[in-house]
Amino acid sequence: MTLSNPSWYSFDVVVVGAGHAGVEAALAAARLGANTALLTMSCDTVAQMSCNPAIGGVAKGQIVREIDALGGEMGRVIDATGIQFRMLNSGKGAAMHSPRAQADKKAYQFEMKWRVEQQENLALRQEMVAGLVTEDGRVTGVKVAGGAVYHAPAVILTTGTFLQAIMHTGEAKTEGGRAGEKAAHGLSAELLGLGFELERFKTGTPARLNGRTIDFAQCTVQPGDEDPQPFSYLTEKITQPQMDCHLTETTPEMHDLIRDNLSRAPMYSGQIESTGPRYCPSIEDKIVRFADKATHQIFLEPEGRNTLEYYCNGISTSLPRDVQDRMIRMIPGLQNAEIMRFGYAVEYDFAPPTQLHPTLETRMVEGLYFAGQLNGTTGYEEAAGQGLIAGVNAALKVAGQEPFILNRSQAYLGVLIDDLVTKGVDEPYRMFTSRAEYRMLLRQDNADRRLTPVGIQLGLVDSDRKASFESYEVEVQHALKLISSVRHQGRTLEEWLRRPEIGWSDVEQMSTELTEASLSERAERHATIEAKYAGYIKRQEAEIARLQKIDSVRIPGTFSFAGVPQLRHEAREKLGRLKPATVGQASRVSGITPADIAVLMMYLNAHAAGAESP
Ligand SMILES: Cc1cc2nc3c(=O)[nH]c(=O)nc-3n(C[C@H](O)[C@H](O)[C@H](O)COP(=O)(O)OP(=O)(O)OC[C@H]3O[C@@H](n4cnc5c(N)ncnc54)[C@H](O)[C@@H]3O)c2cc1C
Numbered sequence: 001m002t003l004s005n006p007s008w009y010s011f012d013v014v015v016v017g018a019g020h021a022g023v024e025a026a027l028a029a030a031r032l033g034a035n036t037a038l039l040t041m042s043c044d045t046v047a048q049m050s051c052n053p054a055i056g057g058v059a060k061g062q063i064v065r066e067i068d069a070l071g072g073e074m075g076r077v078i079d080a081t082g083i084q085f086r087m088l089n090s091g092k093g094a095a096m097h098s099p100r101a102q103a104d105k106k107a108y109q110f111e112m113k114w115r116v117e118q119q120e121n122l123a124l125r126q127e128m129v130a131g132l133v134t135e136d137g138r139v140t141g142v143k144v145a146g147g148a149v150y151h152a153p154a155v156i157l158t159t160g161t162f163l164q165a166i167m168h169t170g171e172a173k174t175e176g177g178r179a180g181e182k183a184a185h186g187l188s189a190e191l192l193g194l195g196f197e198l199e200r201f202k203t204g205t206p207a208r209l210n211g212r213t214i215d216f217a218q219c220t221v222q223p224g225d226e227d228p229q230p231f232s233y234l235t236e237k238i239t240q241p242q243m244d245c246h247l248t249e250t251t252p253e254m255h256d257l258i259r260d261n262l263s264r265a266p267m268y269s270g271q272i273e274s275t276g277p278r279y280c281p282s283i284e285d286k287i288v289r290f291a292d293k294a295t296h297q298i299f300l301e302p303e304g305r306n307t308l309e310y311y312c313n314g315i316s317t318s319l320p321r322d323v324q325d326r327m328i329r330m331i332p333g334l335q336n337a338e339i340m341r342f343g344y345a346v347e348y349d350f351a352p353p354t355q356l357h358p359t360l361e362t363r364m365v366e367g368l369y370f371a372g373q374l375n376g377t378t379g380y381e382e383a384a385g386q387g388l389i390a391g392v393n394a395a396l397k398v399a400g401q402e403p404f405i406l407n408r409s410q411a412y413l414g415v416l417i418d419d420l421v422t423k424g425v426d427e428p429y430r431m432f433t434s435r436a437e438y439r440m441l442l443r444q445d446n447a448d449r450r451l452t453p454v455g456i457q458l459g460l461v462d463s464d465r466k467a468s469f470e471s472y473e474v475e476v477q478h479a480l481k482l483i484s485s486v487r488h489q490g491r492t493l494e495e496w497l498r499r500p501e502i503g504w505s506d507v508e509q510m511s512t513e514l515t516e517a518s519l520s521e522r523a524e525r526h527a528t529i530e531a532k533y534a535g536y537i538k539r540q541e542a543e544i545a546r547l548q549k550i551d552s553v554r555i556p557g558t559f560s561f562a563g564v565p566q567l568r569h570e571a572r573e574k575l576g577r578l579k580p581a582t583v584g585q586a587s588r589v590s591g592i593t594p595a596d597i598a599v600l601m602m603y604l605n606a607h608a609a610g611a612e613s614p
Helices: 020-031 060-069 074-081 105-118 187-193 252-260 283-289 321-328 380-398 412-423 447-458 463-485 493-497 504-510 512-516 521-532 534-551 569-578 583-588 594-608
Strands: 013-016 036-040 054-056 082-088 098-103 122-126 129-135 138-144 149-151 154-157 166-169 172-175 199-205 208-210 220-222 245-249 297-302 309-313 339-341 344-350 368-370
Touching: 013 020, 013 138, 013 380, 020 036, 020 105, 020 122, 020 154, 020 380, 054 060, 054 074, 054 380, 060 074, 060 098, 060 380, 060 412, 060 447, 074 082, 074 098, 074 105, 074 380, 098 105, 105 122, 129 187, 138 154, 154 380, 252 283, 252 321, 321 339, 368 380, 380 412, 412 583, 447 463, 463 493, 463 512, 463 521, 493 504, 493 521, 504 512, 504 521, 521 534, 534 583, 569 594, 583 594
Parallel strands: 013 036, 013 154, 036 122, 154 368
Antiparallel strands: 054 098, 082 098, 129 138, 138 149, 166 172, 166 344, 199 344, 208 309, 208 339, 220 245, 245 297, 297 309
């Protein structure tokens, strides 16, 4: 890809918003050689964590590993700036192991900004984007406050919670996408004018406390793992000291106070009508929905090494300030706690993601891409993953190359985007392991084996990662070959490893060849998992091969679903509106039945055999 116009306002790709989606989008596009501008409201809030100071968690940790395997930045930055690392679900099966880390919030931001600043082909600029420029159904640039226009054939919007955003704390309403920051006006009206649908979601955050005023002796210490595992495949070891989190809980007295004040909570007074994340409810929601629970856990999480600010994970709220102040003091350890920032909820516009192609390009305007919270998702990791995919596709499009689409059997990122564009969202979408059909394959330990070869092929991955991956791959292949060929008492070592009570150290004692191979701990762990779950893995691979058949049947863009009389009315209407690109995608649209798919296949086969398109 060649760099195009070097003038100040002309780029190949313009990314709007430097949140978690925006930075990954801009880095990916620039790394593929596109001359990229990252325009954001404030250069001081690059990759800011709006809510809890943590990266990863169940299913989200797997996404961070995938972003890293594709050459993204989130994993490396949290490894450099994390203050506590834990492998969640380490007592469960390998598919459930999920890395999570507390971040030093400010250090994370600075580290990400530093990497963005250092990236060749990438210009970070403080600009408020007020509108889009389009010509004949194609985007050609963006307008910024003050009247200047940036020109680009590809634009990625990653505006997060900022479009027409309103914050609520009790009866008080303020314009703004995040405490202390402005809302973005202009873009929503432009998008509506172009024919896009927009809807409203809400999310919320808890109060932050001054640690000097917390009595930690009344709380339970929660330390990090003794052997902290990095997120990035390039980080050899986490060497920085870890900090503790602390655990406390809500009290019946606090629940009574909240119940007595529900009429002042914007969610219950009717002041907020939009839907919030069901799996991340506010404390007032928890008290109503789980009325029989006497207490709820609260994690007190440090916001960094150089601050005493603490995040109260578990009690997100938009209750009025006076209620927040009283309820905090009813919690063990927080009787004298001082609030530094009050909790609040924010309502914002999002664009229902069924308006997107799987590349995250909009169906309505060519060259315009959406990523992150703007697509109705919630979470830093979900946003960053979409950003990377949109950035890659925008750069490929500008270079006239084939698009990049991950499928559901390759990555959680494939599941995420397929769910968004085929099913849409009726509440803020977050990733769960249960959303993935093939979670035995989509593990956190093998994201590099699944995705780094793709990253290498695309040119996203730098030479260090390529070299490190290739030498690891040689080692893994060697380990797999040894366990499948070396025998002990008539069985292969792989067969021995399938027994639950047998681990790597046991099979090492059965053969000198394994010890002589001096494999890394990672390669040993990987080979053990592959052996233990070989049965499941084979079954899932067979299922994928079966489904890939319908996923590979393409539906021409010009296909008229309305012209297939045997399709049910609902199927004609839904498929006509969503325009799936393959029969596999069509089969995953909610409400589409196997019978609809059989009819569709019949028509497409007839079409392929030379009959007229309906
Ligand atoms: C109060 C609150 C509570 C939240 N609670 C949770 C939670 O409990 N769990 C969870 O998983 N997630 C939560 N989130 C969501 C989480 O912050 C987002 O999922 C994540 O940050 C989305 O990343 P993003 O890149 O899409 O957007 P953001 O991180 O919001 O970044 C958007 C960026 O775009 C910039 N921008 C916007 N409009 C313009 C414009 N017109 N011109 C220039 N720049 C612009 C902004 O300045 C910002 O830098 C919460 C967010 C908020 C605000």
